[in-house]
Amino acid sequence: MKLAPLNTVGNAHDDSVWTAAWVPATDESPPLLLTGSLDETVRLWNPEGPQKLQTNTGHCLGVVSVAAHPSGRIAASASIDSFIRVFDVATNNTIATLEAPPSEVWQLQFNPQGTILAAAGGGSASVKLWDTAQWQLTATLSVPRLEGLKPSEKTGSKKFVLSVAWSPDGRQIACGSMDGTISIFDVTRTKFLHHLEGHNMPVRSLVYSSAPLDARVLFSASDDGHIHVYDTEGKTLISSLSGHSGWVLSVDVSPDGMAIATGSSDRTVRLWDLKMRAAAQIMTGHTDQVWSVAFGPPLTTDVRSCLLASVSDDKSLSFYKYA
Template sequence: MKLAWLRSQDGAHDDSLWTTTWVPASDDSPALLLTGSLDETVKLWNPEDLSLVRTNSGHCLGVISVAAHPSGKIAASASIDSFIRVFDVQSNNTIATLEASPSQVWQLQFNPQGTVLAVAGGGSASVKLWNTAEWKLVGTLSIPRPEGVKHSEKSGTKKFVLSVAWSPDGRQLACGSMDGTISVFDVVRTKFLHHLEGHSMPVRSLVFSPVDPRVLISASDDGHVNMYDVEGKTLFVSMSGHSSWVLSVDVSPDGAAIATGSSDKTVRLWDPKMRAAVQSMTNHTDQVWGVMFRPPGGTGVRTVQLASVSDDKSISLYEYS
């Protein structure tokens, strides 16, 4: 397995890029790359040449998370301004504006069926669930405190929710917190299942394996990339190699490789069977906040691609093979 650099877009935004995702191909459009920046804008890019398709404005503070609906027709962006903007990918028109206050949103993600948007509620120590039919709040998953711990401002801060990930069947949701714990919920029953432990610092990013729904992969400020058996509640692989915080993680469509972005300015490719990094890409000059594999599908796509975004205001695109 390896990554080969394809192209980069320097100065893609006027400020740091903190988030990226792929908009799946639809009947109306090929797959597009979506980026969000502290310059308060969201941009859509053609991956073939990283040309700008359109710019989406509407937030009054930096954009820290973006998510694309499985249909490829709508997307959502979350900002430090505590608002979520849902918009039509083709027309740019706003479909809904969701208020997340009093707590800012740190990450959001549509479930695989496209019926629910999960929103990590930051300091509220909860994940809010919004239905996508009427954009109404339909559930709140609160992170329980460990037994014997009294409520305090300090413990509340540590439960600050940073990351969310849906299981492939959409029945479970995992969220990572500031204190290094990962909470797993049964969404159908709106029930907390258990904590997963193993990190000593904030869990910035989570992703389930597309080929084994029991496997959850996490990235943390402690420099480790962990793999858990969600059903068995066990940590079975812990990998290290970055020299600083691991800010983002994704897994390849075939489930065979893991990609990470880090404060050490590198993108790394990991072989989970070898339990080690097999490649390090160094084309960014600042922290790498987002990595994301292109989902399979779309006409004329013969290779798997990986995108990365950074504080250096650039996008990089790689071929994975």
């Protein structure tokens, strides 16, 4: 289990790069990487090279999230002005512009089936679900307050939904909020199931395990510097990983489910061997916050390895080979 640095694109954007997501391969193209930045553009990269394929404009204020449809043909990006732009990956034609005021938009995720786009709704304390056929708002999953807290309390305003993740079967959604609580929803019944506690600081990134037997295992990255491993069904904390000296901004799980990668404000990317509770490898290539890490699909040449991309406030984009 190892990360080997491949290449780094300095000044991949004109300003801080805040988000990245892989676009699955299509018949015409290999897997590509989408990145979004404070410079209000979304860019498309071919890791071969690496080569910049496209620069999409059309957002105002910084781009905070990008997500790709499982088909690899369409993608969505969201910015601070609370618009979601859905576009054709190949042509950059706008397919739809979504908004649900006054809800702002943070993390975006398509469900594994590609039928629903989930968007973390920030201050609206909810996750908005858009259907991908008509681009209509189909449901709003509202996060209830924790029992015992009166609405008038100041903490009430802190149920601010930042991050969202789909379970591998597409039935569950987990969302993380500013106060550190994670909420689990049953999507099919659009029902709130329960909270997962343990963090007390913003949870900016969530991901379900990709290992076949661990479908109910959820990884969460928080500003408290810890990565928690939860059993979403049993409502238990399986493990807590510490080691980052700053906020953990992003977490992603490897396709084989054996490792997770995290990016942190401490400028490092860490690879964690899930068999151990410590970081297996620490990459120190970036000179500023690492806002996002993303594992790509397995390589066609070697199914046991894949690419990892990391983007940072230092405007750069790095690729690594995970094997």
